Amino acid sequence: MEQSLRETIHENPKKILGVNSQDAKVSLSYLTVAFVSLLIGGILGLVQGLERAGLIQLPSWLNYYQVLTAHGLLLLVVFTATFSIGYLYANLSHALGGLLPKVRKLAWTGFVLMIIGVAMVVTMIVLNEASVLYTFYPPLAAHPIFYIGLVFVVLGIWACCFGVFINYRHWRKNHPGEVTPILAFFTMGVFVLWFFASLGVTIEVFTLIPWSMGLVETTNVMVARTLFWWFGHTLVNIWYLVAISAWYVFVPRIIGGRHFSDKLIRLVVILVVILNIPGGFHHQIIDPAISQSIKFLHVFMSLSIAVPSLMTAFAMFVVFERTGRRLGGKGLLGWLKKLPWGDVRFLAPMIAMISFIFGGAGGIVNTSNQLNQVIHNTMWVVGHFHITVGVSVVLTFFGICYWLIPHLSKRKLTPKMNKIGIIQTLIWTVGMIIMSGSMHIVGLLGDPRRTSDTTYGGHEAAASWVPFEMLFAVGATLLLIGVIIQVYAVFNMMFFAPKGNTEYPVAEPEDDETPTPMWTERWGLWIVLLLMVVAMAYVVPIVDMLLNAPPGSPPIRTW
Amino acid sequence: METTKTLKTEKPEKYDEKSLKGTIVSVGFVAAVIVVMWVAVFWIYMERV
Structure with missing residues (x-):
């Protein structure tokens, strides 16, 4: 029946x-x-x-x-x-x-x-x-x-x-x-x-x-x-977390593989939720009014966020290697060749993942107290968030568009649109390498961020930043071309692509995977742990900032 | 010639479908990027203090 x-x-x-x-x-x-x-x-x-x-x-x-x-x-x-x-x-x-x-x-x-x-x-x-x-x-x-x-x-x-x-x-x-x-x-x-x-x-x-x-x-x-x-x-x-949901759940299906481990994925989500909020303190590692001992605690708490990221890196490599070998990949790294590099639904998030290796390593630099003193408020920081947000996150979002939007609008991804997507991804990648790379380097040379004019009266050090600032403009030009192509692709797939059904590419777990334990569903407990971690990080410094408050600031308008 | 062919096909494949040696190398690459970047910026810090 x-x-x-x-x-x-x-x-x-x-x-x-x-x-x-x-x-x-x-x-x-x-x-x-x-x-x-x-x-x-x-x-x-x-x-x-x-x-x-x-x-x-x-x-x-x-x-x-x-x-x-x-x-x-x-x-x-x-x-x-x-x-x-x-x-x-x-x-x-x-x-x-x-x-x-x-x-x-x-x-x-x-x-x-x-x-x-x-x-x-x-x-x-x-x-x-x-x-x-x-x-x-x-x-x-x-x-x-x-x-x-x-x-x-x-x-x-x-x-x-x-x-x-x-x-x-x-x-x-x-x-x-x-x-x-x-x-x-x-x-x-x-x-x-x-x-x-x-x-x-x-x-x-x-x-x-x-x-x-x-x-x-x-x-x-x-x-x-x-x-x-x-x-x-x-x-x-x-x-x-939004980006890795696509890496874990959709990318394996797109390449013809399976999840690595449902339990590991859920553990990563739980750890990101519990450990995350105190990571904000590494943005204040140079601020006054926070004691050295509290800063030491915050460095440790910020670095703990790297644990689920490293688990993700391992899990994704396993998915790629297993799938590549099933498809006939030989040798130590021959499985990489078997991955569908010509499919934008894979290429875009794959470049996003590769960029996260460098973005994540840069994040560890930012979180370390002494190293932060080298890069604090320089263009390095701008380069860092352009590689993490602008590539790891945004390129994943772009890759998602090529199956999500046709699915929602009941249309199809055509080979031509796939090719446009590949070109867009490559332009975006090159633009970001040029812009973010030059921002990282010039940041190490001391070029400050959030400053309109950095000529400093023609000082020798400031003059050495100029070639890199030209490269920002070159990279930004390529990125705008990438934006225009992406916006065209999105609205084309929303309103003009051929009608049809597009799969929602959700990967299945491996056949031999054991059932996921129900304890992973204890959201009440995860929220209590989140609040405890927040309390550990914030109660002492905020009470200190209130009890020993410096003179307050009136509103300031600098423009 | 025939013998050579047989020998080639009988040679055990070094990497089977479940091998994760590539993963180990890839994870090693991630570790290397982290260490190199960290040491490089720390070196700059030491040069400047």
């Missing part, structure tokens, strides 16, 4: 054909906002690169720091958040057999809140009322509407968080004794981390609103910075 849809959903949600059309609309709307933001943010990136290289001079109505703030917020907050939500909600719908109607409503509510918030933030930047950089911590003060806009963005993200928690809880209740599908597990991990990460920045922004309105005269800069980095660095690892 044929099974009813309800029974099929209950017994094996993976058998359901992907994301239903109502859920697909949610994801496609978020992805549309993501790629419009990418285009605007990308153009601003090139403007910045050309201005920094001294090749153009901005008109009097536009300043470098305005462009820098808009570029950072549009790409690091809007693009990454909207892409991640669109992708993760599609995964949730696919894995759990569809979103609950109230969860879909929450996703739309989040969408509207985020659009309102982004509109407020961008308007203030355009009016030159908020050139406070992506990090927006005091003493630089923006117009109050800028901070209120940020509150809307956070509320939008919270709506999406609660949607995921409700859908997960509903599934859990109806599937006692079952392990959550791996895509839903990743989604829970990301949104748990997002919720707790945003608590820090929410407190910060609520203290800045009355300060920027003149209702209070001063604010505690150290506490604000600490609360910002509580969020700021965790955001980096939210992107990372």
Whole structure:
């Protein structure tokens, strides 16, 4: 007898054909906002690169720091958040057999809140009322509407968080004794981390609103910075968790392989969630008002995030080697040749993974106290986050587009579009090697970041930076070409590609894999451990910053 | 000639399907990148203090 849809959903949600059309609309709307933001943010990136290289001079109505703030917020907050939500909600719908109607409503509510918030933030930047950089911590003060806009963005993200928690809880209740599908597990991990990460920045922004309105005269800069980095660095690892969900779950299927270990994947998610937030302190390793012993603890806590990353590197190499050997790869590294390098769905995330070797190693440098003193506030840092976010994360996102968007829009990835994707990936990679590589080197030579003019009256040391700054402009030009091709590919696959069905490429575990233990599902425990780790890292320094507070800072406007 | 062919086919394959020697080499490469980058920047630090 044929099974009813309800029974099929209950017994094996993976058998359901992907994301239903109502859920697909949610994801496609978020992805549309993501790629419009990418285009605007990308153009601003090139403007910045050309201005920094001294090749153009901005008109009097536009300043470098305005462009820098808009570029950072549009790409690091809007693009990454909207892409991640669109992708993760599609995964949730696919894995759990569809979103609950109230969860879909929450996703739309989040969408509207985020659009309102982004509109407020961008308007203030355009009016030159908020050139406070992506990090927006005091003493630089923006117009109050800028901070209120940020509150809307956070509320939008919270709506999406609660949607995921409700859908997960509903599934859990109806599937006692079952392990959550791996895509839903990743989604829970990301949104748990997002919720707790945003608590820090929410407190910060609520203290800045009355300060920027003149209702209070001063604010505690150290506490604000600490609360910002509580969020700021965790955001980096939210992107990372989103990216590795594709590495672990989709890449093995695309190359014709299997998962390495379902248990290991879940352990990596749990470790990233528990260990992450205190990593923010390595951004303050040169700050005063934090004692050496506390800094030592923070270095250790930041480095602990490398553990799940190293586990991921090992697991992915195993997947590649096993698959390559099954396909006939011989010798020590002959299996590499058997991987589908001509498939953009593999090539883009593969380059992303390779770049993470260098990005991760750079992260370990940044986290080490003495080494941080060499690179602190130099262009090295800019190069570091362009290789980690701009390649490891963004190139993974681009690779996801080539199967996710055709799937959601019920279209097909054509060989021609695959070729365009390969060309885009190569242009992006070369552009980023030139730009990020030169940023790393010139950073070691002392070139400061976040500075419009670095000629220093023609000083010899500053003159040695000029050739590298020219290379920023070359790299940024290639990257904008990459952005334009990617945006074209996305909207082509959304509206114009041939109609058809595209697979949701979820990998299966190995045949001999033992069942995943139910203890991995104890989200309550993981959250308690997360809070304990946060308490270990934050209670002592924040109490110290409050009890021995330096004089507060009034709002400062430098532009 | 025939004997040579037989010998070639009978030679055991050094790397079977389950071999993870490539993974060990790859993980070693990751470790090398971390160590080289860390030592290089630490050396710069020592030069400057």
